[in-house]
Amino acid sequence: MSVGNNIVPSKGAISIRNVTKVYDPGGADVMAVDDCSLEIAAGEVCMIVGPSGCGKTTLLNAIAGFHSITEGQIDLDGEMLCGPGKQLATQGADRVVVFQNGALFPWKTLADNVAYGPVVQGLMSKADAREKAMTMLSEAGLDGVADKFPGEVSSGMARRAEIVRALINDPKVLLLDEPYRAMDALTKSIMHESLLEVYDRTKVTIFFITHDLEEAIFLGDRVVVMTTRPAKTKKIVDVKINRPRDYRLLSSEEFRLLVQETKEAVHEEAVKAFEAGERELA
Amino acid sequence: MSNQNVSSRPTGLQYFLYKSAKALKTPTPYLAFLGITLWLVTYYLLCEQWRIFPFYKVPGPLEVITEWINKDPIWGTSLFTEDYYINIWVSCRRIFIAFALATGLGVPLGLFMGWSQKFKDYAFPILELLRPIPILAWVPLAIVMFAGFETPIIYLATLASFFVTALNTMLGVESIDESYFRAAGCLGSKKHHIFLNVVVPGALPYIFTGLQISIGVAWFSLVAAEMISGDYGLGYMIMDSYMVNKYTTMVMAMLTLGFVGWITSAMVRSAGDRMMQWRERALGQGGA
Amino acid sequence: MTQSSKKENGGILKRIFSDLTLRRGVASILIFLTLWEIGFRFHEWFGVMVPFVGKIDAPTLVVARWREVVLQPGYWESWYLSFGRVFFGFLVAQVIGIPFGLAMAVNKNFRGLFFPPFEILRPIPPLAWVPASIIFWPTTELSIMFVTFLGAFYTVVINVLGGARSIDIQYLRAAQSMGATRWDLFRKIILPGTMPSIFIGAAVGMGITWEVVLAAEMISGGGQQSGGGLGFFIWSSYMGGVMDQVIVGMISIGLAGYISSSLIRYLGHISMPWRRMF
Numbered sequence: 093m094s095v096g097n098n099i100v101p102s103k104g105a106i107s108i109r110n111v112t113k114v115y116d117p118g119g120a121d122v123m124a125v126d127d128c129s130l131e132i133a134a135g136e137v138c139m140i141v142g143p144s145g146c147g148k149t150t151l152l153n154a155i156a157g158f159h160s161i162t163e164g165q166i167d168l169d170g171e172m173l174c175g176p177g178k179q180l181a182t183q184g185a186d187r188v189v190v191f192q193n194g195a196l197f198p199w200k201t202l203a204d205n206v207a208y209g210p211v212v213q214g215l216m217s218k219a220d221a222r223e224k225a226m227t228m229l230s231e232a233g234l235d236g237v238a239d240k241f242p243g244e245v246s247s248g249m250a251r252r253a254e255i256v257r258a259l260i261n262d263p264k265v266l267l268l269d270e271p272y273r274a275m276d277a278l279t280k281s282i283m284h285e286s287l288l289e290v291y292d293r294t295k296v297t298i299f300f301i302t303h304d305l306e307e308a309i310f311l312g313d314r315v316v317v318m319t320t321r322p323a324k325t326k327k328i329v330d331v332k333i334n335r336p337r338d339y340r341l342l343s344s345e346e347f348r349l350l351v352q353e354t355k356e357a358v359h360e361e362a363v364k365a366f367e368a369g370e371r372e373l374a
Numbered sequence: 375m376s377n378q379n380v381s382s383r384p385t386g387l388q389y390f391l392y393k394s395a396k397a398l399k400t401p402t403p404y405l406a407f408l409g410i411t412l413w414l415v416t417y418y419l420l421c422e423q424w425r426i427f428p429f430y431k432v433p434g435p436l437e438v439i440t441e442w443i444n445k446d447p448i449w450g451t452s453l454f455t456e457d458y459y460i461n462i463w464v465s466c467r468r469i470f471i472a473f474a475l476a477t478g479l480g481v482p483l484g485l486f487m488g489w490s491q492k493f494k495d496y497a498f499p500i501l502e503l504l505r506p507i508p509i510l511a512w513v514p515l516a517i518v519m520f521a522g523f524e525t526p527i528i529y530l531a532t533l534a535s536f537f538v539t540a541l542n543t544m545l546g547v548e549s550i551d552e553s554y555f556r557a558a559g560c561l562g563s564k565k566h567h568i569f570l571n572v573v574v575p576g577a578l579p580y581i582f583t584g585l586q587i588s589i590g591v592a593w594f595s596l597v598a599a600e601m602i603s604g605d606y607g608l609g610y611m612i613m614d615s616y617m618v619n620k621y622t623t624m625v626m627a628m629l630t631l632g633f634v635g636w637i638t639s640a641m642v643r644s645a646g647d648r649m650m651q652w653r654e655r656a657l658g659q660g661g662a
Numbered sequence: 663m664t665q666s667s668k669k670e671n672g673g674i675l676k677r678i679f680s681d682l683t684l685r686r687g688v689a690s691i692l693i694f695l696t697l698w699e700i701g702f703r704f705h706e707w708f709g710v711m712v713p714f715v716g717k718i719d720a721p722t723l724v725v726a727r728w729r730e731v732v733l734q735p736g737y738w739e740s741w742y743l744s745f746g747r748v749f750f751g752f753l754v755a756q757v758i759g760i761p762f763g764l765a766m767a768v769n770k771n772f773r774g775l776f777f778p779p780f781e782i783l784r785p786i787p788p789l790a791w792v793p794a795s796i797i798f799w800p801t802t803e804l805s806i807m808f809v810t811f812l813g814a815f816y817t818v819v820i821n822v823l824g825g826a827r828s829i830d831i832q833y834l835r836a837a838q839s840m841g842a843t844r845w846d847l848f849r850k851i852i853l854p855g856t857m858p859s860i861f862i863g864a865a866v867g868m869g870i871t872w873e874v875v876l877a878a879e880m881i882s883g884g885g886q887q888s889g890g891g892l893g894f895f896i897w898s899s900y901m902g903g904v905m906d907q908v909i910v911g912m913i914s915i916g917l918a919g920y921i922s923s924s925l926i927r928y929l930g931h932i933s934m935p936w937r938r939m940f
Contacts, residue, residue: 158556185562195557199575199652208571209561241652261561405774413779431797495686500694506923507916510877510893514900514908519714594787598877601789609790613881616793624793632786639785 101135103169104264104297106155108132111164112322113150124150126322127164134169137291137298139308141358142318142326143365148301151323152267155299156189157181168264185209188258189267193274194250196242202253203229203238209261221260228256232286248279252286259294268300272307281339284310292336305358309350310341317357320365327357433622438629441622449620451611461627462634464606465596468524469638472531472592480539480588481581487540488547489573501540509534509595513602527599527607534595535588542584546577579653582646589642593635608634695721719906724913727906737895737914744875744891744918747803751810752864752871759815760860763822767856768848773823780819788813788870789877806878813874814867821866825859826852854934861930865923872919892918 113125124147132138140148153159155166155173157180165175173181188209196205206225210216216224229238232252242250251271258266272280288311291298302308308315315329331350333341341347397403414435420426421434441447445454452458487494509530516526554576558568600609608631615623647654699722701715719727731737766773788809795805833851842850879893896911 156556156560158559183556183559183562185560187560189556189560191553191557193551193553195551195553197554197557197571197575199578199650200571208558212558212564212567212571213562241655243652244655257561401771402774405771406778409775409778410782412775428798428800432794491683492686495683496690499687499691503691503694506920507912508873508876508919510873510880511896511912511915513880514896514905515718515912517900518717518905590785590787594789594873597787598789598881601792601881602877612790612793616797621794621797628786628790628794631790632783635785635787 101133101295101297103134104132105134105169106130106132106265106297106299107165107167108151108155109165109167111151111154111166112162113147113154113159114162123322125154125161126324128318128324129164130316130325132297132299135295135297137300137311137313139312139315140299140301140318141303141305141308141315141354142323143320143358143362144303147321147323148318149269152189152269152299152301154181155265156187156267157183185213185261186264187267188261188263188265189269190251190254190258190271192270194242194247194254194271196250196254196257198242201239201241202234202245202250205242205253206257206260209257213261225256225260228260229253232256232290246279247275248283251275251283255287255290259290259296263296265297265299268298270301270303273303280304280307285338287311288335288337305351305354306342309347309354310337315350315354317354317361320361320368326361327354329354329357431621433625438622438625442626449615449623451615451620451623451626458630461606461608461611462630465600465608465631466634466638468528468531468596468607469589469592472528472596473535473589475528475532476535476539476588476592477585480536480584481543484540484543484581484584485547485569485573485577488544488577489569494544498544501537505537505541509591510598510602513599516599517603523603523605527596527604530599531592531596535592538588538591539581539584542587543577543581546580546584547573549580550576578646578650582642582650585642585646586639589639590635593631593638597631717905719909723906724909727904728910728913731907731910740890740892740895740911741914741918744879744893744915745922747806747810747875747879747891748868748871748918748922751807751875752814752868754807754811755814755818755867755871756864758811759818759863760822763819764826764852764856766819767823767826768852780816784816788816788874789881792878792881806875809878810871810874813870817867817870818860818863821859821863822856825856825863828859829855857934858930861926861934865926865930868922868926869919872915872922876915 108128108130111125111128112123115122115124128147128151130138140151142148150159154161155168157173160179161174162179166173166181167175168187172178196202197208200208203222203225206229207216207218207221210221210224211218215221226235226238229235232255234249234253234256237245237249242253245253254271255266272283275283284307290296298311300308300311305315309329309331312331315331316325317327317329318324319326329350333346418435420429421432422436441449442452444452447455450457483497487497512530512533513526516529520526520529550572554572555568558572563571596607597609597612600607601613604610604613608627611627612624612631615621615627698715698718699720701712702718702720702723704710704712705716762776766777791809791812792805795808796802799805799808829852833855834847837847837851875891876893876896879891880897892911892915896908896915899905899907899911
C-alpha cells in the first residue's frame with residue numbers, strides 16, 4: 093500500500109510527567125487534571141478516551157501551548173515545552189492541532205489555507221508554498237477543490253484539508269481533538285482510512301482525543317482511558333494489531349475483545365461523570 | 375452536467391433571469407406592487423381627493439410628481455433645475471468624506487480594541503463616556519470648535535458613524551472563534567500574521583454590518599446638521615423650502631433623500647459582498 | 663482540596679481595586695479629563711491657544727456651572743419635558759410596532775402587502791420629517807412626538823420581524839405535535855421567542871428616540887412657541903453664549919439616555935429569566 097512503510101520514527105516523543113491543572117473561574121478552583129503522567133514514544137498513535145469534560149482537551153491545550161499547566165512538566169523529544177518556571181508552552185508548528193469543529197480559515201481557499209504555515213514561518217515564498225500545497229492536496233485527493241473556500245466543500249473534505257495543512261509543516265506531533273465527532277459513520281470510516289494512510293507514509297506521532305472506542309482501537313497503538321475529572325490515566329490498552337490496517341479489521345474477534353475491554357473501563361468513569369452532572373470545561 | 379469545467383457557475387445575467395422568472399411565479403412581487411399602489415392611492419385620496427383635515431395641508435403624490443418632472447417648476451426646483459443636483463451633490467460629498475473618515479478611524483480603533491485587552495481597557499471607557507451623548511447635542515460645540523459651515527457638519531456626521539463603526543468592529547473581533555487564533559498560532563504565525571490573516575478577515579462580516587448602520591447614521595446626523603445650520607444640501611433644502619412654504623419641494627427633497635440614502639447603503643452592501651466572496655459562495659451553496 | 667480557602671477575604675472594595683480593567687478605565691478617564699483641562703487652560707497659562715480643545719470650557723468650569731444649574735427649576739423642567747416626549751413617542755412606537763411586526767412575521771400576505779411601502783419610507787431619516795410633521799400636526803408638541811415615534815418605530819418593527827422569523831421551526835413542530843392550537847403557538851412560542859429581539863429593538867429604539875427628541879427640540883423649539891426640553895436647554899445656552907452650560911446640557915442628556923436604556927435592560931432582565939441579555 094505505501095512505499096515508505098519502514099521509516100524509523102525518530103521524532104515526536106512526548107513525556108508528560110505529574111501534570112496538574114487547576115482552573116480558576118471566578119475564585120472557585122476546579123481541578124481538571126490531577127498528577128497525570130504519560131510517555132508517548134516517537135511515531136506512536138496514542139488515543140485518549142474518557143468521559144466528557146474530563147480534562148482530555150486540557151492536556152492537549154497544554155501540549156499545544158494554549159493553556160498553562162499548574163504543576164508538572166511536559167517534554168517533547170527531551171526538550172521542555174512547559175514545566176517549572178515556564179508554565180505556558182510556546183506555540184509552534186512542530187505541534188499542529190486539528191480542531192474539534194474544524195478551524196480552516198473560512199476566508200481562505202483550501203490551497204491558501206494549506207500554504208499558510210510555510211509562508212508565515214518564512215520558509216517558502218508564497219508561490220512555492222502554493223505549489224507544494226497543490227501537490228499535497230492532490231495527493232490527498234483534493235485537487236478538484238483546491239481553489240474552493242472551506243464553506244463550499246463537505247466537512248469530510250475540509251477535515252482532510254486541515255490535516256494536509258498540518259502536515260505541510262512536517263510537524264513532530266499531530267494533535268487531534270475529536271476531529272471526526274460530528275460526522276456520519278460512512279464518512280468517518282473514509283476519514284479513518286485516509287488518516288491511517290497518512291500515518292503509514294509519515295509515521296508522525298499522533299495524539300488523538302476521541303469518544304468513539306472503535307475509532308480508538310482501529311487507529312491507535314495504545315488507548316489511554318482517563319478517569320472522570322480530575323483526569324488521571326486509569327488504564328492503558330495496548331493494541332497489538334499489525335499495520336497497515338483496513339476496515340476488515342472491524343469484524344475480527346481480536347478487535348471486538350479490545351473494544352470490550354476498553355468499554356468496561358470507560359463505562360465506569362462515564363457513570364461517575366454523569367452522576368456528578370457537571371458541565372464540560374473548555 | 376456534461377460541462378468539463380465543474381467550477382463554472384451561471385453568469386450574472388442568466389442567474390438574474392432565472393431568479394426573476396422564479397420570483398414571478400410567487401405572489402410576492404404582485405403583493406408588493408399592490409401594497410405600494412394601495413399606499414399611494416390612500417395618500418392621494420386623503421390629500422388631494424377628499425382633502426380631510428389635516429391631510430390637505432400636505433402635498434399629495436400627484437402634485438409632487440408633476441412638480442418633480444416639470445421642466446418649468448412652479449416652486450423653482452425639479453429634475454430639470456440645477457440647484458436640485460447641487461443639493462444632492464453637496465450632501466453626497468459630505469457623506470463621502472464623513473464616511474471615509476469614520477471608517478478610516480473607526481475600523482482600526484475597533485480592531486485594536488478587540489484584539490488587545492489592554493488597549494480596550496484604556497480606550498473603551500472614553501468611547502463609552504462620549505457615546506451616550508446624542509450627536510445632535512454636539513452641534514453647538516462643533517460650531518464653536520470649527521469655523522464655517524462645512525467642517526462642523528462633516529464633523530457631526532463623522533462622529534455618529536465613527537462610534538457605530540468602532541463598536542461593531544470591536545464586536546466583530548470578539549466574535550471570532552478562538553480556534554482560528556489557536557490554529558494560526560500553532561501554524562507558526564507571528565502577531566502581525568494573526569492580525570492580518572485572522573483578526574481582519576474574521577471581523578469583516580461585523581465590520582460591514584456596522585458600516586451599513588453607520589452610513590444610515592451618517593445620513594441621519596447630516597440631515598439634522600444641515601437643517602440646523604446649513605447652506606446647501608438635502609437637509610437644508612427640506613428646511614429652506616419649509617421656511618418659505620414650498621411644501622411640494624420639501625416632500626420632493628424628503629423622497630430624494632430616502633432614495634439617495636438607499637443607494638449609498640446598497641453600495642456599501644455590494645462592496646461587502648465583493649470583499650467577502652468566501653461568505654457569499656458558502657451561503658450560495660445553502661441554496662437559500 | 664480543590665475548593666480553595668481564599669474565598670473568604672474578598673471584600674467588595676478589595677475586589678474593585680484588584681480589577682485591572684476597572685483600574686485602567688478610571689486611569690484613562692482621569693487622563694482624558696486632565697488633558698482637556700490643560701488644553702483649555704493653556705491659553706491662560708502660556709498664552710498659546712490649543713486648537714479645538716482650547717475653545718471648550720474645562721471640566722472644572724462645567725462642574726461649577728452644574729452646581730448652579732441644579733438649583734434652578736428650569737433645568738429640571740427640561741428633564742421632565744424631554745423624558746415625557748421620549749416616553750410617549752417610545753411607548754406609541756412599541757404599541758404599534760410590535761403588533762405590526764408580529765403580524766408581518768406570522769402572515770405572509772400581510773408581509774407581502776405592507777413590507778414594501780415600509781421599506782420605501784424607511785431610508786428617509788426621521789429628522790427629515792420634522793418640517794412636514796410641523797405642518798401636519800396642529801401643535802408643536804404633537805409634531806415632536808410624531809417624529810420621536812417614527813424614529814423608534816422602524817427599529818422596533820425590523821427587530822420584531824427578524825426575531826419572530828428566526829425562531830427555530832423545531833419548537834413550532836414540537837408544540838404542534840403536542841396538539842397546540844394556532845393561538846397557543848403564537849402565545850407560547852412566537853411571543854416569548856421574539857422577546858429578546860423586542861428588547862434589543864427597544865434598547866436601540868430608545869437611543870434613536872433621544873437623538874430625535876433632542877434634534878426636534880432644537881429645530882422646532884427655537885421659535886416663539888418654544889417647547890422647552892433638554893435640547894432647547896442646550897440650544898438656548900448656546901445662543902446665550904454660555905458654553906459651559908451647553909456642556910452641562912450635553913452631559914445631562916447623555917445621562918438621561920443612559921438611564922433610559924439601563925431601565926430597558928433591567929426590564930429585559932426580569933422579564934426573560936431564561937435568558938440573560940446584553
